[in-house]
Amino acid sequence: MELRQLRYFVAVAEERNFGLAAQKLNVSQPPITRQIKKLEDEMSVVLFKRTSKGSELTSAGQAFLEDARKILNQVKIGVERGQAAQRGEIGTLEIGYFGTPSYLLLPKILKLFKGENPGLELYLHRLSKKEQMDALKTGQIHIGFGRYYNQEHDLCVEHIFNEGMALCLPADFSMEIDNSNWHSVFSQIPLILFPASGRPNFADEILAILKREGVDPEVANVSEDIRAGLMQVAIGTGAMIVPNSVTEMRWFGVRFVKLAALSDDCPISIIYRKSDTSPHLRKLIHSIQHFQESSAKIEI
Template identity: 35%
Template sequence: MELRQLHYFLTVAEELHFGRAAKRLQMTQPPLSQQIQQLENELGVLLFKRTKRHVELTKAGTTFLEGVTRTLEQLNQTIDSSQRAQRGEIGKLEVGFVGSATYDILPPLIREYQNQYPNVELKLQELSTPNQINELDHQKLDIGFVRPPIQGDAITSEIIHETPCILALPKHHPLTKEKEIQVSMLQNQPFIVVSRNIWPELYDDIVALCRNEGFSLQIKQEATEYQTVIGLIAAGIGIAIVPASMKNYSVKDVVYREIANANLTAKMAIAYQKDRLTSEAGNFIKLIRKLK
């Protein structure tokens, strides 16, 4: 039994006329009649009662029609699902992110992706950059939102977002009286920083900024994410240079000031294994590039 024979049978059953059915199928009547007869012989049942003027389904034909209709509907659904899976419209996407990504680029991106691909199961994991690279290496993540630079021979990365850095201070710190902070004013101030192994590029940039002004950065406390940094600032532990997007992280007793001529920026990158990029991940990356 061949799939085309089922389509032939269904068309004849709908038309109850071999001539009209043959026309719909864009074939001549004799080959169609032969195919139906061959199907009947294979099944061992008579599907149609035929006269010179009339064609009707037999009882066996009616039963077979019900089954064929269900089968073809299921097959069409399966084909459609397979095609959608290949296009990345259904499936699963594992995304890692650093916590600070939730204050700028990530929320609108996730909303838009879910609007466009509602049948993709999206799983999000908050992880540090090193942990995301490890998960990507072990194929446990499809895409990571990370802080560059990225190490790893199999990992591809690209900068997708860049934001200026500002100074975050406790509410009652003397420097809050200044409208704009000069770098020289940061000398001897207790700093809270995100650890170098978590975000080496920005850490080194901050150290270099102070060194270029002739003093060393006084590190009072290190943290793994900027949410923690902001919390420690609110507690009066010290001050910090943070991405401007952290102003969206509303915390009482923390104020922000511009730093004159600092030219510090915080970069966000996406990282992925190019050689194992799924359709779902490919669609996600296209959307990132469109929205950035």
């Protein structure tokens, strides 16, 4: 059974005349007659009966007409969806993320992206840097969000934002802190770093920044992740320097001081396959560029 046979059948059924159906379809009548006959032979039924005025559906034809219309409509929908997918208007986008970029930046970008591309479904996967890179190479994700990716020849790493940083202190730490005296905190309380794995990582970045600022703190603890670090601060083990997005978290026993001197630190990057020509990925990168244009930096 061919689609053209269904189209010919529906046209004849609607026009009740082979000649008029041929005019409607802009074809000659003999091909329509032949294809309807083939369709009847394949189905082992008679679909039309000849009348003095043209052709009328038999009971078998009437029953088949509804299904034929449904099939043609479903094919039309399928074609339109395939074309829309090729344009990047529908489909799925697989996204890897890790760490604090998911606290604020990623939701903002994805909200903008979803507004611009409502037909695309987004799937989010919490993956470490290495897991993201492996997933990209095997085609499991389209893009990753994070920091401090290692360079590899088949992957593209793009810096998209500097988030800025804040000081995280125990809530009962009595010293008044501002942007002029924050360095002195670490003469009174030790430093807590995070995370413990995935070097180079945020801990390495903090040590490099403090060295640049002339601060040589005592390191009291290297916590597994940001949550473990926040708990260490809450119980008074020490103080941390954290990405600005962390200040959005409600956490018992800590307070934050945003540091203007570090507003250009804490980079956020994306990573994707250089060979990926997916229109979905290009649309997300386009949304990221829109977000960059509307925000000189992340306002938190």
